[in-house]
Amino acid sequence: MDTVRHLEDGTIQKSTGEIHFGWVLEGRAIQDIWIRPRRPAPSTMYGTTLRIFDPGIGGWHIIWSDPLNQDYSRQIGRAEGKDIVQIGDDSRGLKTRWRFTEITANSFHWIGEERSSERDPWHITYEHLARRTSP
Template sequence: MAAALPFGWRKIMPMSSFFTALTSEGPPTERRKEMSLYGWLIGSWDMDTVYHPGDGAIQNWDGECHFGWVLEGRAIQDLWIRPRRPAPSTMYGTTLRVFDPGIGGWHIIWSDPLNQDYSRQIGRAEGKDIVQIGEDWRGLQARWRFTEITADSFHWIGEQRAADGDPWRVTYEHFARRANP
């Protein structure tokens, strides 16, 4: 016998229907060029994470991330998981990346409910890198950069600062390799 849902909850559709409605094979033809900024990320990645807490110490973890087309190919959603499953998670979050032709950039919305960590940013190409700038849930300025990008690897650098003019401080680095290239 299946477990009863809490009062007020109802089963609207099977999860397979949800995933079919959410996911897409790729971007619409008219958006292919703009979507390519992040489109190369589609697939699964293994990663090594380095955390810089600011006291001179360094912590290391392994992890995984997965990227896919969603919302009729008009957005890219990802999952960042640390450490690699099946170990208990210390980070399990998702980003939704949506291109906005009005600003010529991407709205980036990060959510990690496990750690109550949230951020909104705008992402754009800067030379060979992708740079996302915004604020985190504490009001600190956040800059996330995809650097050293190849078809099968990238270096992701997370930085923060309290105010304009302050130096950026590296908080996290992810060194990612495409899983099963």
């Protein structure tokens, strides 16, 4: 994946990384591993997401954990048109919205946003442009 980090001063930082997705828990959940930058460089982010579908809410319970940076988030994810949108709170108490857009069989655009309260506008913090490299 190619990553763009949007800093508060308006500058951006670019890096690369890798993501690994798979079904886990006897096919009851999806787990992914996010690594940035791409190995073998030392990681600045190394985390995992667990997504479990709940038919009662018609959405996914999502738990993100990056123990390297002590960054954690709980969200609910649902389809919105052609996109997947996950909304919740992170370990800093910020509201988070993660959007998977431009989804194809071999790629997607992930947009991470945050805000301090419901009244504040969303601002983009990260973008990941991911593409499949193997079947």
